[in-house]
Amino acid sequence: MNMTDDHPLGLLVRKLESMGPVTGDERRAILDLPASVRVFPPRYDIFHEGDRLSQCCVVLNGWLWCHRSLSSGKRQIISLHMAGDLPDLQGLELPAIDYSLGTITESTVSFTPCERLLETAATHPRIAKALWQFLVGDAVVIREWMLSLGRxxxxxxxxxxxxxxxxxxxxxxxxxxxxxxxxxxxxxxxxxxxxxxxxxxxxxxxxxxxxxxxxxxxxxxxxxxxxxxxxxxxxxxxxxxxxxxxxxxxxxxxxxxxxxxxxxxxx
Amino acid sequence: MNMTDDHPLGLLVRKLESMGPVTGDERRAILDLPASVRVFPPRYDIFHEGDRLSQCCVVLNGWLWCHRSLSSGKRQIISLHMAGDLPDLQGLELPAIDYSLGTITESTVSFTPCERLLETAATHPRIAKALWQFLVGDAVVIREWMLSLGRxxxxxxxxxxxxxxxxxxxxxxxxxxxxxxxxxxxxxxxxxxxxxxxxxxxxxxxxxxxxxxxxxxxxxxxxxxxxxxxxxxxxxxxxxxxxxxxxxxxxxxxxxxxxxxxxxxxx
DNA sequence: CGCCATTTTGAGTAAACTCAATTTATGTGG
DNA sequence: CCACATAAATTGAGTTTACTCAAAATGGCG
Known part of the structure; x- marks a missing residue:
């Protein structure tokens, strides 16, 4: 079993591999990223609407959701996330996040500082491309949910x-x-x-x-x-x-x- | 008046400028991109749900929207786009676009081949970053619409x-x-x-x-x-x-x- | 067992829909 | 410029969907 399977960002490597051959340099760039793994209890909000995103997370285990609320207290859940998802890519490069991210079940999540991830993306175009694909992949689901909500x-x-x-x-x-x-x-x-x-x-x-x-x-x-x-x-x-x-x-x-x-x- | 103001992708240059100093290389990379400008009549669908995106567009003038429909004919409009928007960034790198893009009014739109845009992004990280910001900026609006639809x-x-x-x-x-x-x-x-x-x-x-x-x-x-x-x-x-x-x-x-x-x- | 959250049910209400008719623009050809 | 055709906005009446409020049943857990 090689390092890819253990490292929390191994899944990013696998994503790259699904896109074509991966250079050793790319693999190393990802596996060199700091990744601190934390376990959160159920129903715990990891960050809140309005926060500035400093760490970007990868779901290793458990269920999470993104949600927003009106001042009346009415809540709308925006998305569901499971193992392999990067739920706060949506907030990357935003001055303030417009949604909250919370656990549903007990969840294991890996964190990498945003600036480190961004640096790596900036120097490795194919890594940037993989992040882009994660982002638009989530957006497709959001649009399906909009269709459901409206029609x-x-x-x-x-x-x-x-x-x-x-x-x-x-x-x-x-x-x-x-x-x-x-x-x-x-x-x-x-x-x-x-x-x-x-x-x-x-x-x-x-x-x-x-x-x-x-x-x-x-x-x-x-x-x-x-x-x-x-x-x-x-x-x-x-x-x-x-x-x-x-x-x-x-x-x-x-x-x-x-x-x-x-x-x-x-x- | 310099070239930036005339070229349809001048707005991408301006976006970069709003993020910090822009190198001549970056400016040139953008302004060298092919951009063919077309005018569409009102209520004209530029591409349809299921198409493969080949050209990426910038709205120069007019109003457009992205929409999806159920087989029953019920339609949901997903987003509105005006001058300066890049409505099909959402479909970039997707095997098939999940929504249709259509004009509302007569509209002027500039097209650049996707692969050229992607090449440029791959070699110029700050251009990639600008595209990312366009993408997440649109996603924020989508989430606000979801909150409205649901709650x-x-x-x-x-x-x-x-x-x-x-x-x-x-x-x-x-x-x-x-x-x-x-x-x-x-x-x-x-x-x-x-x-x-x-x-x-x-x-x-x-x-x-x-x-x-x-x-x-x-x-x-x-x-x-x-x-x-x-x-x-x-x-x-x-x-x-x-x-x-x-x-x-x-x-x-x-x-x-x-x-x-x-x-x-x-x- | 008793507590708490959740699910389930009932009854009445309100929001939004359907269908159809009418009025008001908008546009076109003579 | 008017007559006509067409599309869009408006209104009414009745219906359906989904909501509110409240109570009862259920289930998990210390």
């Missing part, structure tokens, strides 16, 4: 979210027997979907009644992937840029582009 | 949109006597806000009845900026990264950070 019904929106979570967890090899973790409450789900907790509860009941899913003990069980996908016209291709390298994060054997067919068959 | 009432959302448009037009020196262009229909507005045209009409009527605005002939007249801002708790600071350099796009004299006070007084 999908509550039921479709919930179904679509569950599909997305399932596919993203699947790429991390975290889905077993059509079961995956769903580590937040209906109130939290409401803050993702722009609804109330009561309405989320009712929409979830409909999905259960139709035999599509069950939810218990913070686990999502998808009984009928095909019908769930059909209900919300879920098309996973928007996740491809984001997942391109997630698939090689946890396993050495290549599993190619999203094999949804396989998932469909297994549900 | 603001229809009335607040409409008011917030009008405030944003006014401030962005103001930074381009396109607001005169509290009047600015609003070159799209109520149906279009509905597709921005995630509402129906009928409901937009009713919300607009409320704003008019309260003496905050009038709308006629595709022009927005803001009568009471202060109350409009108060209604939706508009805080323009989220636009700062995006506008940082717009303010120097059209005028040589520095006008500093957003002087909203001045606007308030004049309304």
């Amino acid at each position: 999908r019904s509550a039921l479709e929106h919930l179904a679509h979210l569950l599909c997305e979570i399932c596919v993203r967890q699947h790429s991390l090899k975290m889905v077993h027997d059509c079961r995956c973790e769903l580590p937040f409450s209906q109130q939290d789900t409401a803050d993702i979907l722009g609804l109330t907790n009561v309405h989320v509860n009712r929409m979830a009941r409909i999905l259960k009644q139709r035999g599509l899913i069950t939810l218990d003990d913070k686990m999502l069980f998808i009984h009928n992937w095909q019908n769930l996908v059909r209900l919300c016209e879920f098309d996973a291709s928007y996740l491809e840029p984001k997942l391109k390298f997630a698939s090689m994060l946890r396993c050495t054997q290549e599993n190619g582009p999203l094999h949804l067919d396989r998932q469909v068959q297994s549900c | 603001r009432s229809a009335l607040e959302h409409l008011a917030h949109l009008l405030c944003e448009i006014c401030v962005r037009q103001h930074s381009l020196k396109m607001v005169h006597d509290c009047r600015c262009e609003l070159p799209f229909s109520q149906q279009d507005t509905a597709d921005i806000l995630g509402l129906t045209n009928v409901h937009v009409n009713r919300m607009a009527r409320i704003l008019k009845q309260r003496g905050l605005i009038t709308l006629d002939d595709k022009m927005l007249f803001i009568h009471n900026w202060q109350n409009l801002v108060r209604l939706c708790e508009f805080d323009a600071s989220y636009l700062e990264p995006k506008l940082k350099f717009a303010s120097m796009l059209r005028c040589t004299q520095e006008n500093g950070p957003l002087h909203l006070d001045r606007q308030v007084q004049s309304c």
